[in-house]
Amino acid sequence: MLTHAVAGRFSAHRSAAVVRRNARAMQTGPSAWLLVLAGLVEPLFYLLSIGLGVGSLIAKDIAYQGHRIPYADFVAPAMLATSAMTAAFSTVTFAFFAKLRQSKVYEAVLVTPVTPAEVAVAEVVWSALRGAVYCGLFLVTMVLLGTVTPGWALLALLASVLAVIAFAALGLAASTLMRGWHDFDALTTAQMALFLFSGTFSPVQDYPGAAQILVELTPLYHAVELLRRICVGDPGPHLLWHVGYLLAITGLCLTFAARRIHALVHD
Numbered sequence: 001m002l003t004h005a006v007a008g009r010f011s012a013h014r015s016a017a018v019v020r021r022n023a024r025a026m027q028t029g030p031s032a033w034l035l036v037l038a039g040l041v042e043p044l045f046y047l048l049s050i051g052l053g054v055g056s057l058i059a060k061d062i063a064y065q066g067h068r069i070p071y072a073d074f075v076a077p078a079m080l081a082t083s084a085m086t087a088a089f090s091t092v093t094f095a096f097f098a099k100l101r102q103s104k105v106y107e108a109v110l111v112t113p114v115t116p117a118e119v120a121v122a123e124v125v126w127s128a129l130r131g132a133v134y135c136g137l138f139l140v141t142m143v144l145l146g147t148v149t150p151g152w153a154l155l156a157l158l159a160s161v162l163a164v165i166a167f168a169a170l171g172l173a174a175s176t177l178m179r180g181w182h183d184f185d186a187l188t189t190a191q192m193a194l195f196l197f198s199g200t201f202s203p204v205q206d207y208p209g210a211a212q213i214l215v216e217l218t219p220l221y222h223a224v225e226l227l228r229r230i231c232v233g234d235p236g237p238h239l240l241w242h243v244g245y246l247l248a249i250t251g252l253c254l255t256f257a258a259r260r261i262h263a264l265v266h267d
Contacts, residue, residue, distance in 0.1 A: 085163070085191065088171055121254065223242075
């Protein structure tokens with residue numbers, strides 16, 4: 001379905017070439033480790049201030065899926081999901097928009113045999129590589145704080161990379177709709193709303209009926225639930241619904257982004 005968005009056959013080799021180009025460009029800019037740490041700090045501070053700080057002021061345990069778990073254990077996976085969203089959006093929103101609309105990097109790239117679909121996949125893969133570092137460091141912190149065991153942390157890393165991929169595809173599609181930098185205010189507002197109202201700090205079951213249904217349609221909710229179930233050691237077939245949702249978002253947004261890139265470059 002993705003390759004029907006543009007002419008030509010999809011090539012993983014050409015997508016990999018675009019990923020290598022992004023890696024070289026990053027090496028010529030600010031320190032890569034500074035960029036990683038900058039994206040890690042915000043959700044980590046939320047974890048420490050809310051999960052541990054606020055958690056010490058409320059009931060010791062919180063009810064979740066028939067179990068009672070420490071509040072820090074409840075919040076930490078949600079912060080991991082937020083870290084995945086932040087990592088994805090920081091890679092494929094402003095930076096991609098600049099390459100597409102301002103510096104016209106992809107006008108030059110698409111003169112070569114590289115297709116818009118290969119560009120879209122490359123941007124998502126590049127985001128996944130960076131996001132894996134963000135989430136890996138965050139999970140190390142969670143292990144050190146005792147909010148997840150090392151065994152479940154490995155599975156959570158795989159799930160968090162899936163979340164990064166889904167949010168990268170979503171952010172990429174949204175970026176192709178932006179007319180200018182001011183339009184990113186809407187994306188920032190949406191990101192904050194997702195952060196606050198996706199079952200991050202309280203169970204979704206505590207929300208009013210209509211609000212609960214709305215929250216359950218959002219991508220961050222599915223990322224939070226997937227990671228929370230894994231981190232508390234409660235996996236099972238019910239996780240397939242969350243995985244399927246994130247995969248569907250990825251496929252739909254990649255297809256849309258490829259079509260939009262093709263249209264914008266060839267206007």
